[in-house]
Amino acid sequence: MGFLANVLGISLIYAAWGVASGLLVGSLRMLTLGTAVIAGTAAYTFAQAGSEPAAWAGALTFGAAAGMAMTLVALRAREHDFALATFALVLAWQSFVASANPLTGGAFGVSSAVALPAPWGMDPSIAFAACAVLLFLVSLLLALVERRRRVGIAAAMTGRSQEFARSLGVPVTALLLAYGASTGAVFGLGAGLLAAYIGYVGPTLLTISTSVLVLALGLAWTAGPRLFAVAVVATVALPELLRVVGSSSVDSAALRVTLSGAALLFLGLTTSRRWGIR
Amino acid sequence: MIDPLVPALLVDIAVAAVGAVFVRAQLAIHEGFDISLAAIALLGGELMVAFVGAGGDPAVWAAAAIAAAGAGALLGGVWSGLLAAALGGHADRSARVLIASLGLATLASGGVGVARGPGIRQLVESGGFWILPGHFAMAGLLCAGGLATVLIWASGRAGFEASLLDQDREFARELGCGGRYIAVSSGLWCGAAVSLAGAARAVISGTSASAGMEMFLIAAAGALLLGRRGFRGAVLGAVIIASLHMAVLLIADPVWADFFVFGSLAMLLIFRGWDRTADKVR
Numbered sequence: 001m002g003f004l005a006n007v008l009g010i011s012l013i014y015a016a017w018g019v020a021s022g023l024l025v026g027s028l029r030m031l032t033l034g035t036a037v038i039a040g041t042a043a044y045t046f047a048q049a050g051s052e053p054a055a056w057a058g059a060l061t062f063g064a065a066a067g068m069a070m071t072l073v074a075l076r077a078r079e080h081d082f083a084l085a086t087f088a089l090v091l092a093w094q095s096f097v098a099s100a101n102p103l104t105g106g107a108f109g110v111s112s113a114v115a116l117p118a119p120w121g122m123d124p125s126i127a128f129a130a131c132a133v134l135l136f137l138v139s140l141l142l143a144l145v146e147r148r149r150r151v152g153i154a155a156a157m158t159g160r161s162q163e164f165a166r167s168l169g170v171p172v173t174a175l176l177l178a179y180g181a182s183t184g185a186v187f188g189l190g191a192g193l194l195a196a197y198i199g200y201v202g203p204t205l206l207t208i209s210t211s212v213l214v215l216a217l218g219l220a221w222t223a224g225p226r227l228f229a230v231a232v233v234a235t236v237a238l239p240e241l242l243r244v245v246g247s248s249s250v251d252s253a254a255l256r257v258t259l260s261g262a263a264l265l266f267l268g269l270t271t272s273r274r275w276g277i278r
Numbered sequence: 279m280i281d282p283l284v285p286a287l288l289v290d291i292a293v294a295a296v297g298a299v300f301v302r303a304q305l306a307i308h309e310g311f312d313i314s315l316a317a318i319a320l321l322g323g324e325l326m327v328a329f330v331g332a333g334g335d336p337a338v339w340a341a342a343a344i345a346a347a348g349a350g351a352l353l354g355g356v357w358s359g360l361l362a363a364a365l366g367g368h369a370d371r372s373a374r375v376l377i378a379s380l381g382l383a384t385l386a387s388g389g390v391g392v393a394r395g396p397g398i399r400q401l402v403e404s405g406g407f408w409i410l411p412g413h414f415a416m417a418g419l420l421c422a423g424g425l426a427t428v429l430i431w432a433s434g435r436a437g438f439e440a441s442l443l444d445q446d447r448e449f450a451r452e453l454g455c456g457g458r459y460i461a462v463s464s465g466l467w468c469g470a471a472v473s474l475a476g477a478a479r480a481v482i483s484g485t486s487a488s489a490g491m492e493m494f495l496i497a498a499a500g501a502l503l504l505g506r507r508g509f510r511g512a513v514l515g516a517v518i519i520a521s522l523h524m525a526v527l528l529i530a531d532p533v534w535a536d537f538f539v540f541g542s543l544a545m546l547l548i549f550r551g552w553d554r555t556a557d558k559v560r
Contacts, residue, residue, distance in 0.1 A: 031373055077548045080310050080372045085547035088495055092540035099533040208491065212384050219377070254391030254487075261384030268378025269364045 003244070005125035009197065011237040012132035013190040018217025018228065019139035020183040023146060025215070026222035027155035028179060030074050033211040034086035035187060037093045038066040040206040042188030044097070044104055047112040047201040055114040056192060063188015064181040071180030075162075075173065090208045098203040109202025116196045128197045135193065139186050155179065209253075213260040219267045235259040285414045286482045287524040290496075291517055292421035293475040297497025298516035299428040299509050300468040303437075304358070306444035307461050308365070310375025311498060314357050316490030317379075317386035318469050319476030321353060322346040323485035324390060326477035327399050339416060343423065346477040347470040354469015355462050357382065362461035383494070387487040400484040413481050420478035424471040431467035432509045436460050441508050492536070496520060499543035502550070 017035060024030040042063035049055035070086065077085045097104040104110065118127040146152040154175055157165040162172050195201045213235060220231035239252040239259065247255070297315055304312035329342030361378065365371045401413070431437050439460050442450040450456055479489065500516025507514075519539065527535040 029373075031377065073548055077550075080376045081547045081550075083373070083376050084311050084498060085544045088499075088540045088544035088547065091492065091495060092537050092544060095533050095537035095540065099531060099537070208488075209384070209388075212380065215377075216381075250396060251392065254388055254396070256388070258385055258388030258392055261381045261386070261388050264381030265378055265385060266381070268374050268376075268381050269360075 002123060002125035005123070005129040007237055007240045009125070009129040009132040009193075010240060011232055012129070012136040013193060014213065014217060014236045015228075015232045016132070016136045016139040016186055017190055017214045018221050018232065019136070019143055020186040021214045021218025022221025022228075023143060023183055024071070024179060025218045027146065027152060027159055028071075028074070028176070029079070029159035030071065031079070031083035031215065032070060032086050033083055033208070033215055034070040034073075034089055035214040036090045036206045036208060036211045037086075038063055038070060038184050038187040039191035039210070040093065040097065040201075041066040043191035043195045043201045043206060044110065046114065046192040046195045047110045049114065052114050052117075055112075055196075056189075059188045059192030059195075060185050061188075063186075063191065064184040067182075067184015067187060068177050068180035070184070071176040072173075074176060087208070087211075090211055094203060094207060105202070107203060109200055109205070112195045112199050112201060114196055115199075116193070124197070128193065131193050135186065135189055138189075142182055142186070151175070151178075209257045209260070212264065213256065216260045216263040216267065220263065223267070231263055235263055284524075284528075287520075287527065289414075289417045289421055289478055289482050291520040291524065292425060293479050293493060294496050294500050294516040294520035295513045296421070296424040296428055296471045296475040297493055298500035298512040299432065300472050301494070301497050301501040302444065302509055302512040303432075303440050303464045303468055304375075305501065306440045307358070307456065307464055308361050308371065308375045310372035311379070312358075312361070312375055313379040313383045313491070313494050314354070315472050315497060316383035316494045318350045318353050318472045318490075319479070319493050320383075320386050320390060320485065320487070320490035322350050322473030322476030323480030323489065324399075325349055325473075326480045327401055327485050330401050330481075343420060343474065343477060346473045347423070347427075350473020350476070351466045351470035354472065355466035358465025358469070359458060359462040362458045366458070383491060387490065390487045396487065398484040398486045401481060417478040417481040420474045420481065424474035424478065427467055427471035427474065428509075431463070431471075436463035436467075437509070440464055444508060495543055496523065496539055499539065499546060502543075502546055
């Protein structure tokens, strides 16, 4: 039961991140690979905080701030330039956290003293899965708000052409900041959840592979809920479930990378009209 | 006394130059950043280590180099042709080229992880002939082979057409440049060169699943540094970036050197900006 709750929790965190990434890719056409920087910043903040409220507030705030900073990159670098810039930022960030010992604990990382909220003596795995369900629902709510409100149209215009959107009175910078803050908060809370459950944050926890996987899930989200569900199960749940048959965590991680690469390859070469970045 | 790191970094400069030509050529032909360089370089490096690990005979080294070049040419040619066929004339071509090639590079990186596990794989010392200076000499030969391959391609008709596409796409199209032949030719020749460069890097520093990605980013920084100055500009840009990387590496911590290079590339992409003309011409 604990193992299945663990798989469900991890899958739903990635699913929430995928929905958040899908909001950026689908409407704003931002192929962001900066997820690892946003989530990583929040995770380190979470682990370094002294108390439970400060940890969650820190993860939320720093996640939102990092998300806003990342979307502001889109004001100058667009399309493939933006993707490559965020790719380079992730690798620079990975180098930074591996060497900035006083701040991040260097290669050894830092332990998180804050545990997951587990009311009524709940099992930690169940509490983890319950929190992940909540996070996923929050991300779905964001997607619903985007679809039902004018902001979705404004974002789609901005994604097509920032200049055109500006000429029609769309506050482009404010819109980018709002998207960055809301999606960054989802990335931040998910990172906090992971940090609390694992009890550790290090340079190998959130890497470029995480960003690639989240981008693949984001693209799958823009292609429709069915493909998104298949992508989450195939790239996140399946490698975790294979641990039942003796696959090590290292093998599972490598398989997850392979499957996320295959998913990106498929999504990049298919020419479905429902694609978000069209 | 020369620091043993210096010859290794000289190899890195040559590798970056080869990679920069690949990135520039693919950018001109497919209008997007082609990260398949990472997969091709990884393939070359893994083949080199796998072959030479079986024995240190010079004939084995030669066979390894030929296998690396051949496999790189095959993968590069097929991939570039596939991109041209699947995405030719597509509205979102630049983004799709990046996504698909990132997928290929990630697939290769993950596949290596699944096949042989994580970590760096070094050459096995076998016999007294291929001592460290021999490794440097072999890496130098592989780099020279890679550089010669891209130079031969760039000076030929396909290279000239790719150069025209890079300088003025509309004019090049009017002249009939930019068919699938160019895409396949670029993938074939530059793929072979990149694979040789990956093999050279593997001889010196070993091969790891993430090595190709880092090589791509350094090559991309080089290809973009001097803007639209063709393949010569790409080579010069790569030499500048890789030399700066080498300088930081020798002066400061290796991890900070990576921070410097990748941070510089991000800043380069952010601050070179986006020309807001209707046809998005920079």
